[in-house]
Amino acid sequence: MPIIDAQVHVYERNHPGRPWVDALAGPPEVTGDQMVAAMDEVGVDGALLVSVHSMYRYDASYAVQEHAKHPTRFALIKPVDPRDPGVAETIADWKAQKGTVGIRVMMRPGVSTDPADPGLGRVLAAAAKHGLALNLLAYGRLPQVLEMARLYPDTQIVIDHLGLPQPFHPPAPEQPWAALPELLALAARPNVAVKITGACTLAKTPYPYPDIWPNLARIFEAFGLERCCWGTDWTRAVALLSYREGVDAFRLNERLSESDKAMLMGGSVQRVYGWAPG
Numbered sequence: 001m002p003i004i005d006a007q008v009h010v011y012e013r014n015h016p017g018r019p020w021v022d023a024l025a026g027p028p029e030v031t032g033d034q035m036v037a038a039m040d041e042v043g044v045d046g047a048l049l050v051s052v053h054s055m056y057r058y059d060a061s062y063a064v065q066e067h068a069k070h071p072t073r074f075a076l077i078k079p080v081d082p083r084d085p086g087v088a089e090t091i092a093d094w095k096a097q098k099g100t101v102g103i104r105v106m107m108r109p110g111v112s113t114d115p116a117d118p119g120l121g122r123v124l125a126a127a128a129k130h131g132l133a134l135n136l137l138a139y140g141r142l143p144q145v146l147e148m149a150r151l152y153p154d155t156q157i158v159i160d161h162l163g164l165p166q167p168f169h170p171p172a173p174e175q176p177w178a179a180l181p182e183l184l185a186l187a188a189r190p191n192v193a194v195k196i197t198g199a200c201t202l203a204k205t206p207y208p209y210p211d212i213w214p215n216l217a218r219i220f221e222a223f224g225l226e227r228c229c230w231g232t233d234w235t236r237a238v239a240l241l242s243y244r245e246g247v248d249a250f251r252l253n254e255r256l257s258e259s260d261k262a263m264l265m266g267g268s269v270q271r272v273y274g275w276a277p278g
Contacts, residue, residue, distance in 0.1 A: 180215055
């Protein structure tokens, strides 16, 4: 089974031709070539390349450009805006782009808190129509997502980053798992999966982060490993751990059997997103 990172980001240096809207924690640039080199160094076969919302908002052109250089190593996910009346057309156009497997909504202030919001409904319906997984950055909004999943049972929803706030710099939050019961409630909806991305950034103990495992075990038991997608959220996590540590904390962990690792670190992405590296 290939090892697939469920979320990585690439970006170029800020320049007038493709200016940053805001900054992301990390080096001045992480190109597609650099990301593939980092993956090769630790034996990661492929990754879901998520266009960086903080820098590029809804312009996924850089991610598309880098995917074209490495089409067998990356699949593409693009943020979309549920407040845009034309969002369904945007999603249809994105589906036609080679290498796409999903879309993303950042459920932050400005995005409706109503599960039945028409804009969110357009996104949910279009994702189902075009066979794209809907990735949600939804910490603080998990009860809303539960109702959205009920209203749109044919839409594959994926909760980013365990549905929990995660730091850009140490230390970990005082109570990083406080909202875990809200995440576990989502396991009752069969169309919901969860990214186990950035989990190591919640640790209060050093590598291999033993304190995160009791709570991860609760998530694995609730969702089943086939609905849990391991990943690093690289490069957001660079101030907290190395890429190798984010991989080896799972790959070398004796709490997981080899078959567990195969599903968590690759098989689940293939099942949820319908993609495997070439």
